[in-house]
Amino acid sequence: MWPFPVDGAAPWPAGVLVVLTAVCAVLAFRAEQTRDRPWRAARPAGRIGWPVVAGLVGTAAYGSVPALLFALHNSAGGAGYVVTVPELQPDGLLPAALLMAGLLATALLASASVPRRWVMSVVGAVTGELLEWTYWLTHSSAGYGQTLLNVLVGCVSVPVLAAFAGAALSRLASGMPARLAAADASGSARWALLLPAVVVMTGDLLGLDLWQSASPGTGIGPAVVGYLVGLALLAAAVVGLVRWPRAAANLAALGLVGIGVYDVAQSGFGQSLVVVKKFGSPRGPAPLLPVETAHHASVLGGIQGALVLALGLWLLPLTVLPDARRLWGREPDPALARRVRELTETRAEAVGSAAAELRRIERDLHDGAQGRLVTIGMNLRVAEELIHSDPYEAAALVVEARVASAAALEELRGLIRGMHPPMLADRGLGEAVRALALDLPLPCETEIDLPERLAAPLESACYFAVAEVVTNAVRHASAHGLQIHMARTDGLLRVEVVDDGVGGADPARGTGLAGVERRLAAFDGILAVSSPPGGPTTVVMEVPCA
């Protein structure tokens, strides 16, 4: 399974891969440790960047094709590898490259910056092609039996494979942060990216010949079938990690532990166990190797096994163990816990703002209508006394009382509008917003598609949210016109308010928009503002209303 020297050469390339894998693991480890400060954590990985991940994917593609080419070339018997980096056996290159790519991508995902789509494909394909041609130029006369067919298949299939893998990776990377955030609050689901490497390594361990060079003389058929099955398994691993990131992460962690244990055991017993012919693979050509080289390979394999085992063990408490505890009911589901936290917060805010509103109404009533009623009562009382002795004065007092009662009514009307606009009670949200638009001091177009009434608390919250946004536009935006679109589709109420004003509205700067956001949050609603300087300003609100 691991990079392995052939023909008794020094095992240094395998050592290089061990070191590189260790570096990638450290980067991923750091990213995990400092997940709350993604940019800082991702800086070393970020410098290496997504193109390196793409390069590794290209290398992995290169590593997967030789198995096929070897079979093609050696179907009639013979020796040697057709396409390979000098001194680097391709069947070790594939899992090593995939493992490094997974570790690096895991670290990079924390930074949430994703490269342009074509970068991955191009870099992957170019890397594959470069490896192919490097080999061609250095080994064209080395007697490995180069045929035109081999070169053509290699030059075409490696870049095509790498380009596809790169495209899949970029799609994955662009959709991954959101998907992983949804899958797991703690973010450890990112480790699902290790699954393809685990699948390939396991395949190698089991000696399934999927990505291994077939023995000479096995024929084209089994090699091609094995290769296609291998690709299908790899694709299934990718689909699995996208659809069930948590489960994939758990599987990857468990797989790493298993492979690590196996590798370490191989290293310890590699020289004595008859069945372990080649490190990492029960059927390799290890017995043919010189004793010293086999020893080096065992030591290196042991180091790599220890590395993989350490990675797996370190991942266990991040992935498998919490899930297991959850499964046994020892720990709350993080999604549920987050929901409870949200609800507690929004409930506290809702109760708090309702209490504040009641206090405001109490104060308004006390200072306004209540005071006026007291005055009216006093006036009438005095008028009652004066009605015979000074009818003119009494009449004046009664007039004063009538004026005060009109003023009290006016205030009550204003207060009621602020509490619950009559139009909202009469006709519901759509008509109330239309009435609001009609009463504005500037032209406002409305496009409202709300055939049914919504729940009363929701109507009220949405009305005041729209009213606040519209008031902002009128007061601060110097707008000449407004548009309000409101529609309910698929259990979601969507309201869009557009003004042609000066722009520059920012919910973070403490205008009423922050209050609107809080008010909508109580209904799991959201608010989005686009307001470039110079306008126009678009405010979108979305509230579930199933």
Add this chain to the structure above:
Amino acid sequence: MRVVVAEDLFLLREGLVRLLKARGFEIVAATDSAPGLLGALLEFRPDLAIVDIRLPPTHTDDGLRAALTARERMPGLPILLLSQYVEQIYAQELLADQAGGVGYLLKDRVFSDDQFVDVIRTVAAGGTVMDPEVVTKLLGRRGHAEREPLARLTERERQVLELMAEGRSNSAIANRLFISEKAVSKHSTSIFTKLELAPSDDDNRRVLAVLAYLMSAPHDGRTPPSH
């Protein structure tokens, strides 16, 4: 004059009935719900219905809907809406048939009973009366003030237009503004010219034309704000 009163607050209903009886109106029915109102209107075919917008059973706009239903069956049936608040949408719906004989007032206006009785007589005679608050809202749209022909009106013409929209006759406007009736008719001709409306001597046609103009104006010849 035979009047039907629909108001769900007992005290207010009794107060209205007492006020109207004292002024010589005949109250043929006083009801407290929308179905009761519709029944009374169809049965008694009164000269006027005074209707609170918000009535049982749903306590929303049942009164308005019952009154509009009755008017569909008896075109021109004079309706005077009373409410604690005014809404342009309700005014639009009331004026939609352009037939006149409608009024829309805040309940506060009942306090000034002379004026209130004038309104009742105007509406019963097929006239149109709008609460000053409705008219203020209509004139308050900035679309008018900045780019409509309304901007060309003089201050005095604006005052005349406001009173005209409320449904006042030339003589009432003259009294209110302390000018001669002749001056009022001169101003009104000038207003109609500036607003490009066909002149009319009929008071009611005139009110309806002005209200229709005010309600439709913001959408005329204007492009919507661009995205």
